[in-house]
Amino acid sequence: MTSTKTxxxxxxxxxxxTPAAALHTGTSDLRALxxxxxxxSGIYVALVVIVALFAVLTDGVSLSPGxxxxxxxxxxxxxxxxxxxxxxxxxxxIDLSVGSVVALTGAVSxxxxxxxxxxxxxxxxxxxxxxxxxxxxHGFWVAYVGIPAFIVxxxxxxxxxxxxxxxxxxxxxSPFPAEYQRVAAGFLNGLLxxxxxxxxxxxxxxxxxxxxxxxxxxxxxxxxxxxxPVESFPxxxxxxxxxxxxxxxxxxxxxxxxxxxxxxxxxxxxxxVYGLLTRRTVFGRQVYAIGGNLSAAALSxxxxxxxxxxxxxxxxxxxxxxGVIYSSRSNGAQPxxxxxxxxxxxxxxxxxxxxxxxxxxxxxxxxVGGLIxxxxxxxxxxxGVDQSTQSVVKGLVLLVAVAxxxxxxxRAGTAR
Amino acid sequence: xxxxxxxxxxxxxxxPGVTALEDVNLAVRRGEIHAICGENGAGKSTLMxxxxxxxxxxxxDGEILFEGKPMQFRGxxxxxxxxxxxxxxxxxxxxxxxxxxxxxLGNERRGRGGLIDWNRANADAAELLASVxxxxxxxxxxxxxxxxxxxxxxxxxxxxxxxxxxxxxxxTAALNEVDSAHLLDLLRQLRDQGITCIMISHKLNEITAIxxxxxxxxxxxxxxxxxMRADEVTQGRIIRGxxxxxxxxxxxxxxxxxxxxxxxxxxxxxxxxxxxxMVVEGVGLSVRAxxxxxxxxxxxxxxxxxxxxxxxxxxxxxxxxxxxxxxREVHARTVTEAIDHGIAYVTEDRKRFGLNLIDDVRRxxxxxxxxxxxxxxxxxxxxxxxxxEQSRREMNIKAPSVMAVVGKLSGGNQQKVVLxxxxxxxxxxxxxxxxTxxxxxxAKYEIYTIINRLVADGKAVIIISSELPELLGMCxxxxxxxxxxxxxxLPAGEATQESLMELMTKDKELIG
Numbered sequence: 030m031t032s033t034k035t036x037x038x039x040x041x042x043x044x045x046x047t048p049a050a051a052l053h054t055g056t057s058d059l060r061a062l063x064x065x066x067x068x069x070s071g072i073y074v075a076l077v078v079i080v081a082l083f084a085v086l087t088d089g090v091s092l093s094p095g096x097x098x099x100x101x102x103x104x105x106x107x108x109x110x111x112x113x114x115x116x117x118x119x120x121x122x123i124d125l126s127v128g129s130v131v132a133l134t135g136a137v138s139x140x141x142x143x144x145x146x147x148x149x150x151x152x153x154x155x156x157x158x159x160x161x162x163x164x165x166x167h168g169f170w171v172a173y174v175g176i177p178a179f180i181v182x183x184x185x186x187x188x189x190x191x192x193x194x195x196x197x198x199x200x201x202x203s204p205f206p207a208e209y210q211r212v213a214a215g216f217l218n219g220l221l222x223x224x225x226x227x228x229x230x231x232x233x234x235x236x237x238x239x240x241x242x243x244x245x246x247x248x249x250x251x252x253x254x255x256x257x258p259v260e261s262f263p264x265x266x267x268x269x270x271x272x273x274x275x276x277x278x279x280x281x282x283x284x285x286x287x288x289x290x291x292x293x294x295x296x297x298x299x300x301x302v303y304g305l306l307t308r309r310t311v312f313g314r315q316v317y318a319i320g321g322n323l324s325a326a327a328l329s330x331x332x333x334x335x336x337x338x339x340x341x342x343x344x345x346x347x348x349x350x351x352g353v354i355y356s357s358r359s360n361g362a363q364p365x366x367x368x369x370x371x372x373x374x375x376x377x378x379x380x381x382x383x384x385x386x387x388x389x390x391x392x393x394x395x396x397v398g399g400l401i402x403x404x405x406x407x408x409x410x411x412x413g414v415d416q417s418t419q420s421v422v423k424g425l426v427l428l429v430a431v432a433x434x435x436x437x438x439x440r441a442g443t444a445r
Numbered sequence: 446x447x448x449x450x451x452x453x454x455x456x457x458x459x460x461p462g463v464t465a466l467e468d469v470n471l472a473v474r475r476g477e478i479h480a481i482c483g484e485n486g487a488g489k490s491t492l493m494x495x496x497x498x499x500x501x502x503x504x505x506d507g508e509i510l511f512e513g514k515p516m517q518f519r520g521x522x523x524x525x526x527x528x529x530x531x532x533x534x535x536x537x538x539x540x541x542x543x544x545x546x547x548x549x550l551g552n553e554r555r556g557r558g559g560l561i562d563w564n565r566a567n568a569d570a571a572e573l574l575a576s577v578x579x580x581x582x583x584x585x586x587x588x589x590x591x592x593x594x595x596x597x598x599x600x601x602x603x604x605x606x607x608x609x610x611x612x613x614x615x616x617t618a619a620l621n622e623v624d625s626a627h628l629l630d631l632l633r634q635l636r637d638q639g640i641t642c643i644m645i646s647h648k649l650n651e652i653t654a655i656x657x658x659x660x661x662x663x664x665x666x667x668x669x670x671x672x673m674r675a676d677e678v679t680q681g682r683i684i685r686g687x688x689x690x691x692x693x694x695x696x697x698x699x700x701x702x703x704x705x706x707x708x709x710x711x712x713x714x715x716x717x718x719x720x721x722x723m724v725v726e727g728v729g730l731s732v733r734a735x736x737x738x739x740x741x742x743x744x745x746x747x748x749x750x751x752x753x754x755x756x757x758x759x760x761x762x763x764x765x766x767x768x769x770x771x772x773r774e775v776h777a778r779t780v781t782e783a784i785d786h787g788i789a790y791v792t793e794d795r796k797r798f799g800l801n802l803i804d805d806v807r808r809x810x811x812x813x814x815x816x817x818x819x820x821x822x823x824x825x826x827x828x829x830x831x832x833x834e835q836s837r838r839e840m841n842i843k844a845p846s847v848m849a850v851v852g853k854l855s856g857g858n859q860q861k862v863v864l865x866x867x868x869x870x871x872x873x874x875x876x877x878x879x880x881t882x883x884x885x886x887x888a889k890y891e892i893y894t895i896i897n898r899l900v901a902d903g904k905a906v907i908i909i910s911s912e913l914p915e916l917l918g919m920c921x922x923x924x925x926x927x928x929x930x931x932x933x934x935l936p937a938g939e940a941t942q943e944s945l946m947e948l949m950t951k952d953k954e955l956i957g
Contacts (some may be wrong), residue, residue, distance in 0.1 A: 255827050256834070258846065310822050311815045318812055321801035328759060328790070329813040329866070331779040365499050390802050 071433065072381060072397045079401055091408050094194045094286035097279065102213065102358065106131070106351040108396055111381075112376035113347035115395035118378045119307070121237035121320040121387030122171065122178035126163075126185030127374060131367030132193040133336025134160050134352030139202040142209060148209045149209040156356075157349045163189060164345020168338035178341075185321040186371070194364050203361030211291060213358035225279070227288040234280025237297075245269060275348030292354055299350070304392045316340060320387030355443050370427030372429050376423070377402055380430040401426070449513075450475040450641050451610060454494055465491045466505070466665045473610070473658075478632060478642045479506040480656035480673075482649070482683055484911065488665040489645045490534075493612050496643075497531040498524040511610070528609030532599045534618060538587045542658070545570035548602050575602040577631055593624030600631065605879040611635065612643045617651060617744040621722055629655050647743040648681040649950045661686035680950065681943070682715045688913060688942035696918030697890065699897045703732035703921065706772060707905035708788070708874040713766030715747075715754040715929075718879035720905060724750045724761055732874060732905040736911065737896065739916035739937070740909045741945050742926035748909045749793055752876045757783035757788035770873065785815060787873035791863055793882060793909070795856075803854035806844050807833040809851050809862050814870040826830035836865035841891060857888025864895060881915065913942045923951050 083091045090096060111126050117124050137159050138152035163185070170181040204210075221228040245265070252259050260268070283289060307313040315336045318326040327333050351370070356362050381398025383390030402423065409419045451473040460468040466488045473479045483489050494500045498518030509516045511527060518524045521531075538547050545567045553567060556562030561615050570583035579597040587595060596616060603611055611820040613632075617625040632642055632655060646652055652659055653673070661668040661683065668686045671678045673784065709731035720894035725747045732738045742748045753760035755768065757780035759842035767774055770786050785791075792798040800809055810833045811818055818829050833847040840861040844854055851862055860880065867875060877896070879887040896919065900906055910916050916923050916937070923940050933948035 132654050251827050252830075255830050257830055258848075309824055309826065311824060312822060314808065314812075314815055314824060317804065317808070318801055321803050322797075324798045325801055326793065326812070328756075328780060330757075330784045331812075332779075332781065384803075388801065 030306055057275045072394060072401065072430075075430075076397050076401050077406070078160065079408075080339070082312070082403060083411070087408060087411045090283070090411055091404070092283040094284075096407070096411070097282045098286040098290065100407050101283075101290050101293050101296075103407065104399065105213070105290075105296050105357070106354045107370065107373045107377065107403070108296055108399045109299060109347055109351040110370060111352065111377035111395040111399045112299055112392055113344035114371075114374040115378040115381065115383050115390045115392055116307065116316060116385045117178070117179075117340055117344055118375070118385075119320045119387060119390045120316045120337065121323065122337070122340065124167070124185075124344050124348075124376065125371050126167070126182040126189055127344065128353070128367040128370035129186045129189035129193065130160060130163050130345065130348035131352040131355055131370055132364070133189045133196065134164070134203075134349040136193045136196045136364075137357030137361040138209075138353060138356055139205070140196055142205060143202045143361070145428065149206055151211065152205075153212075153353050156353050157346060160345045160347075160349020161342055162345070162350065163348070164342035165338070167345065168341030172334040172337035187412055192348050197362060197364050199364060201361055201363045203440060205360055209362055210357055212295075213354045214360075215291040216288040217291065217294070219251045223284070226284040228284070230284040230289040231277075231280055231292070233289055234277050234284075237280075238276050241272060241276070242269045295350070295354070299347075299393060300396055307392055312336065312339070313408050317388055320389070322388070373399075373402060379434075380427060382434060384434070385431070398430075448475040449473065451496075452510040453492070454508050454510070456492065456505060458491055458495055458500060464665055466495070469507075469662065469665070469667050471660055471667065472670070473641060474574035475644060476636060476639050476641055477657035478636055478644060478655055480652040480659040481643060481662060482647075483647045483662035485915070486685055487662045487687075489662055489664075490614060492533060492662065493614060493643070496524070497521055497529060497612060499531075501938055525606055525734055528607055529612070530603040530606055530608040530610070531612040532596075532603060532614065532919065533618065534615040536592075536595050536599055538595055538598060540588035543584045544574065544581060544590075547587050547598060548573060548583075549719070550602075550729055552606065559687055567701070569605070570601075572596075573605055576604060578627070579599045585714075589611060591624070592619045593621070594628065596620065596624070596630070597599065600635075602617060608640060610641045610643065612645075615647065615744070616644060617646065617648060625651070644672050645771055647745075647950065649683055651680065652683065653680055656701075659683060663687060666786055679926065681947065684943050684946040684950070688937070688946055695771045695890070695914070697894050697897055699737075699900065701736070701921050704903065706731055706733050707770065708732045708907075709769040709772075710755060711767045711769070713751065713755070713763070713768075715761035716763040718761055723929055725754065728766070728929070728931050729761040730924050730931065730934075732907055734873075734903045735900045736833055736907055736922070737900055737906045737920045739909060739920035739923040740907060740926055741913060741916055741923055741949055742909075743949050744911070744948065746893055746926045747883065747929040748926055749878055750929075752790055752878055752909060755783075756780065756788060756876065759790075760899050783872050784872075787871070788876070789813075789867035789870055789872035789874070789881060790876045791867055791878060793879035795863050799866075800851050800859060803850065805848045805850055806837065806842065806854075806862055807847040810836050810847075810865045810869060817869070817871075832869060835863075836862075836869070840865050840895065855884075855888075855892070857884040860884055860888070860892060861895075864892070868899075872904065874907065875899065876907045876909070878909045879911065881910075881912070913945055925951075 079219055110131070114124060114349070134156035138156040141147045141155050142149055142152035167178070169180050172177045217229060218227050219229070221232060223419045230380055249259050250264060259265070307316065314327065314330045318329065319333055319336055323333065352367070357368060359366065377399035379385070379391060379397045379398065380401055381390065381394030381396070383395065405423065405426065406419060409422065449472050451471070453471040456466050456469040457464070469488070469492055471492065481489050481492070492502070495505050498521050501519045502517040511529065518525065539550065542550070548570050549566055550784040553561050554566040556565065563720065567583045574581060574583065575595045577600050579594055579601065581590065581594065585599060590598065600611070606615060616628055620628065627650060632644070636642060644656070645744055656673050658672055659678065660670045663686070671682070705867045711729045713725060714723060715725040716722070728751060730738070740748050740751070741903060750760050755777070757777050758764050759780060767880050769775070775786050777786055777788060796802060801812065807830055811829050815824060817823050818832065830847060836842065837844060837847055842861045842865070844858060851859060854862070881892055881895070884892070896906055907914060908919060920937045923935050923937055923945065924931055925945055927949055932951045935944065
């Protein structure tokens with residue numbers, strides 16, 4: 030414990046709580062911000078370093094408009110899975126079955142749309158229903174029977190892979206109608222025109238930046254009204270400027286390729302909704318409480334079983350969303366679809382700062398963790414690195430990320 | 446004339462910030478049963494851990510003479526090699542291994558090539574079991590035995606190590622009368638075979654029945670050693686030794702003016718979650734507004750079990766009895782229902798059951814009443830901060846901000862966070878289980894002040910405590926609990942530590 034703020038003694042302090050400290054703003058804020066959020070800021074730094082590294086190694090190809098679009102399309106379903114996975118990990122669970130569920134939901138959709146000729150939206154709806162049912166199945170065994178999630182979802186992994194083979198009758202189905210393909214391969218382009226670039230994409234980017242700035246400012250004002258510590262104003266402006274610049278650069282590159290991918294809109298909405306769900310709702314709080322101290326949560330009136338159940342239902346739903354995106358992108362359903370997806374999703378959550386023991390993690394962190402994996406895989410593919418080396422590098426990154434996390438926690442003196 | 450087998454001289458043992466033992470002397474004669482008595486936290490178990498090498502040589506001051514020779518135990522293996530074996534209160538058996546496997550764990554019967562000779566092990570085990578009067582097949586898994594029989598397996602295990610001095614920590618705490626009687630008989634037999642026993646016990650009737658000598662420890666010091674054979678030592682005589690200290694003016698004054706009854710239970714009965722015995726039986730008690738009521742009882746008397754079973758059936762099975770709030774019968778089948786009815790339970794183990802240590806003050810304070818801060822499932826984060834900030838001020842929680850991680854706070858401040866959490870549920874009755882355990886003197890006084898403020902506001906408070914002075918200093922009335930039953934109810938003005946201790950050590954048959 031190196032922090033001087035830690036109250037190690039019970040020496041009496043003025044009972045008024047010294048609001049002077051709460052309103053304190055200054056240059057020491059930057060250091061405090063970085064230090065206090067080392068676990069979070071660490072992965073942002075890591076992401077920036079990795080993006081820069083591959084930009085250099087590939088002579089800028091990795092940052093080209095076409096490639097950025099590619100990364101989004103290629104890894105979106107992993108990011109969708111990582112949202113549900115990090116919530117489960119925060120709650121102290123895990124889901125090993127999501128790869129199989131991706132395959133099963135895609136297969137159900139393919140059978141209905143391709144074989145039976147139903148419209149594209151029936152396939153999507155059916156996939157979502159199947160995903161929710163699978164989640165309810167897992168949730169029932171974990172929450173109400175009390176079987177550890179590791180076992181239940183390991184069984185689910187085999188079970189739903191088997192059902193996928195059954196549904197597909199061991200063959201691949203292809204192709205989907207054009208409407209269905211648009212989910213993962215479609216773009217919003219030319220809605221507002223533009224010369225050589227898509228104005229609509231830029232507009233959406235600008236709206237996103239404005240939203241970020243306004244919500245940040247409102248939070249800041251509210252915090253000041255409640256006499257809470259806030260970062261100094263220049264620092265706040267700098268933060269908004271940096272994030273805004275990154276978003277606009279990203280939008281600019283997309284606008285010069287094929288426009289705004291539909292799947293990116295889906296992903297953005299999910300991240301926004303689940304970010305709020307975990308941070309701002311009673312349900313989100315209860316997930317953290319259960320993962321942090323199950324007994325204390327139960328004795329505080331948290332309905333542990335109900336919360337656990339819905340965590341799994343949610344994972345099933347998101348696995349189905351990923352299943353639809355994946356089947357749309359691969360333009361069909363294959364018996365082996367989604368193999369090992371669960372491991373990528375779990376890795377994303379842990380690289381993003383989730384704790385193995387539960388109670389810690391964020392949706393945004395998992396997204397950054399997933400992007401780190403995505404940028405690395407994509408960069409190595411561009412460089413022509415062979416599969417075996419890619420696998421070794423990814424494994425080492427996961428290990429180092431979690432080791433860093435454990436080291437940090439021990440240094441903070443909260444390791445138990 | 447005395448043949449002394451063990452002598453512990455001037456033992457002093459300190460933990461960071463606490464002196465657990467100070468100049469303790471203990472002399473045990475060969476072939477006797479020597480009882481050690483004292484209140485919870487007096488230092489009995491610590492002394493035995495020093496003796497058995499759990500606290501290794503160098504971590505304490507003083508010397509141990511065994512068979513006349515100075516001993517320096519670096520660990521439990523050293524003491525066992527000399528024939529000193531300790532059986533802890535929580536039995537150290539591996540539940541899924543067989544009796545024989547447990548008996549020879551770490552001391553396996555080896556045959557040719559270093560492999561375990563199971564025939565010999567099982568035969569030896571059968572012999573050992575016969576010597577403790579346990580008629581079970583050695584291949585039976587330990588989990589299939591009751592606690593009484595497991596206790597016998599522990600003793601058999603000690604015998605297999607060629608024990609000369611057997612230490613038992615609260616051997617009958619978890620046993621029913623039949624098993625207890627059987628165990629005491631066995632101890633007498635072992636004594637007749639020349640094995641010396643040290644027994645820590647709260648049950649004074651057992652001590653007067655079986656012990657040859659009794660050493661009383663209080664606040665980490667030896668008070669006296671009584672020869673139980675020479676003169677007629679009564680339970681009252683031992684109690685006087687255990688509690689003989691003054692009630693210091695340590696407790697803030699309070700005007701007591703109880704109002705209407707807030708909380709009452711009748712005929713409250715709870716069965717142990719796995720074992721087939723009653724933990725709480727036919728308990729009835731009540732608290733009025735603006736009143737502090739104490740529950741006194743020794744470890745294992747069922748205090749926490751009673752409280753947790755009332756609090757939304759968080760403990761035990763087959764919970765029965767009637768619960769009244771403000772004179773009206775209510776049902777609290779879940780924690781949520783209990784909270785809704787205005788009951789709050791502040792746990793004795795804040796780290797395990799009270800706090801999310803990796804989260805901040807703010808979220809711990811709001812954890813039990815998030816509904817009050819939310820609309821349609823959305824938490825108002827700013828109001829939450831305001832509430833936490835208010836608690837931090839009113840309770841004087843010493844934390845840099847409400848965003849500080851609770852795990853880093855001191856015990857006293859953690860306790861204030863737990864109290865804040867339950868006060869935010871706006872309860873009518875607060876059940877405080879060991880509210881000042883493990884916190885320093887200054888913080889204790891602050892907690893007492895907070896309790897007094899609560900009753901002044903008309904709340905009803907129940908305090909469960911092992912510290913009798915605390916109960917006498919804080920309460921208006923005190924119930925005593927022994928073996929899951931109420932054995933007495935005294936106005937605090939009429940109660941003394943002696944009278945409470947007597948009621949607390951009353952055993953079942955004495956209640957009638």
